[in-house]
Amino acid sequence: MAAAAAAAAAAVVRAWRGARLSVAALLALLALALLALTAGRGGSGSGVRQPGSPPPLLPPGLREELRQRRHDLRRLEAAAGGGEAATGGLGCGDLSLATGISVLGWGFTKVVARAALAGGGAVALKSVHGAGREVRQCVQRYGAPAGCRRLAAYKLLKEVTLLQRLRHPGIVQLHGQCYDNSGDPEIRVTAMLELGSPLEMIQLLQTPWEERFKICLSLVKLLFYLAHSPLGSIVLLDFQPRQFVMVDGNLKVTDMDDASTEELSCKEDNDCTLDFPTKSFPLKCSAVGKCEGINEKKNLFNAYRYFFTYLLPHSAPSALQPFLSDILNATGDLRYGINETLNAFEKVLQLYKSGLYLQKRPLLLKDYISLKGFRMVEGEDYKCWPSYSHLGCLLSVHSAEEAAAICNSQSQCQSFIITQQRTWTGRPLASFQSSLTDLIPDANAVVYVKRSASSGETLQRQ
Known part of the structure; x- marks a missing residue:
């Protein structure tokens, strides 16, 4: 029965792709997917509460996970409290008037749709993916769909909080949000974001070197900002090309729910090994019990293995190849930090723009x-x-x-x-x-x- 329910939910999800729907129709499809999931559990903990009935008692394990995510969100809000938040100008009223909804894609936790605004323009709508893997796995563990959707909603709330405080050309802009926490076990939240197109690495590899260098330079500037952000050093835990979009030819990170401002705690240097599938890097444990620079270095090595190695060297001007090789070697071995990496990129840019790399060539x-x-x-x-x-x-x-x-x-x-x-x-x-x-x-x-x-x-x- 559970397998049939999951299959029904998946069928509804597939029907979303490419559909052009009103907000109400989209929410109806979400509800159908959720009902399909809960039907497979014989109605136990369905999260569909009759009017006037008390909220269902959530399992202890789920209550603990919810408590931890609430704590993390409040800690982040407290850390961000010293700065001015960018709330965006759009709210629930704008969302209710949006038209031409078409689902762009979905992931582990969230679903993203495109919507046309009543006043013109378009935005990306990001909300909890009720039939996504995170909610499904949670329901399998606890049998409480509404509580599981609330658990997933905390990740989206965390992302909204980060986007309100972090302002950089390399971070997708938050235009607004619609938030409903009216006592129901489920939190309903929709973020309205700057609309971009998915980053296609295969297409990027076919573009001129200058455009690929721009992508890498933009990424380095973003990582420099994250290393020195108002919230402290921020690591992108799920650092993948799919977490980025292109907006008017510019690279922007669009998925921040797995970002963290916490640096790994330690008692000794042996607690501070930074592990990747093909390499490991020993780091130092600082006097305050934190692994020194671990967030910055993790971001930088991920940039090296997912972006620099593919986009930097190919078809670059021959006179710039030695400088690019130095960047690749130094970031691949983590001999450079983000400050040194940014300086190296800006040196290459200055050589390229000025034409100094053309010296000692015959005049033709x-x-x-x-x-x-x-x-x-x-x-x-x-x-x-x-x-x-x-x-x-x-x-x-x-x-x-x-x-x-x-x-x-x-x-x-x-x-x-x-x-x-x-x-x-x-x-x-x-x-x-x-x-x-x-x-x-x-x-x-x-x-x-x-x-x-x-x-x-x-x-x-x-």
């Missing part, structure tokens, strides 16, 4: 004819990787001199133009062509053509 632009006042007709041409355009070869360059070096290195390239487009570093994009196509007058443009190209010879004679 002299081998090109410049046609001022023209640009090439845009169209499909030969492809290069990693290009900013799927129609041709569009790459970030520091100058026309660097573009000439790139064109010389590609056998198909016969001409190029420095476009008006700029990347996030302010560098221009150069479009490379396999032939000299039709030219269009443009007072602000210059076309560079290889002297060795037949079209260039013709132009030279003209």
Whole structure:
């Protein structure tokens, strides 16, 4: 019977994906999933209370877990009490008017949906996943669905509390929340957050190096903030790419319910080993009985193994490779802390933006004819990787001199133009062509053509 109930709940959950529902319809589906779960237990501890009946007595083990989570939440609220909270402007009234609800995904504890606001714009709605694994496992242990949903709700309340206090471009913004704790054993809470798109690592690997470096630099800046946050050093216990989203091309952490401000207590250095699947790092036990820097170092090594190793080295400018190798080696061995890592990243950024990494290169632009006042007709041409355009070869360059070096290195390239487009570093994009196509007058443009190209010879004679 329990298996059938779980299957029914799973079927309801699958029906959510891609659905476009009103808030009421979404809540109805949530209720159906929960009823399917409780039906499998013969109604015992169903959490569906008749009007006027007293709240059911929760099992001792569940009461203890609830007490611990309440304690953790109050401790966090007390630690955050000294600062100004960002409550967000949206509330239950805005939630009731939201339309176009579509479920984006779900995890161990929560379900996330997209909603259109009555006043325009869209937000992500995050609420307890009543058919999620955390609630299901709790119900299997205690047979009290309402109490188990309340237990899960404390994790979401903790996340809301953190988002109210932590303000950084790398943390998803809290726009508001709807909270109902009207005496029922269950807490109903919905967080309304900045809407982002899931981080797709496979897609990121196909993007230009400059964009991948931006992702890594943004992550380092976030970890620097977490190491020195107003609440103390914060560790992301469930550090995975799936905990991040992209918002307008910027990386942001969106899942904070497993973040912790506590550093591991210790009596001696042997209590402070930081273990990962492939490596272990011995740390020091401080005079106050805490493992020194364990939160910062755990975040940093996770950034190394999930982000840096995949995104940093591939297709980077050759002159920057030694600096990137130093970063990878130093973070992979935890010889760098977050301060040193941020300094190293900013050094690479300065070298890249200034063009200093191009020193001691031969000057190749002299081998090109410049046609001022023209640009090439845009169209499909030969492809290069990693290009900013799927129609041709569009790459970030520091100058026309660097573009000439790139064109010389590609056998198909016969001409190029420095476009008006700029990347996030302010560098221009150069479009490379396999032939000299039709030219269009443009007072602000210059076309560079290889002297060795037949079209260039013709132009030279003209």
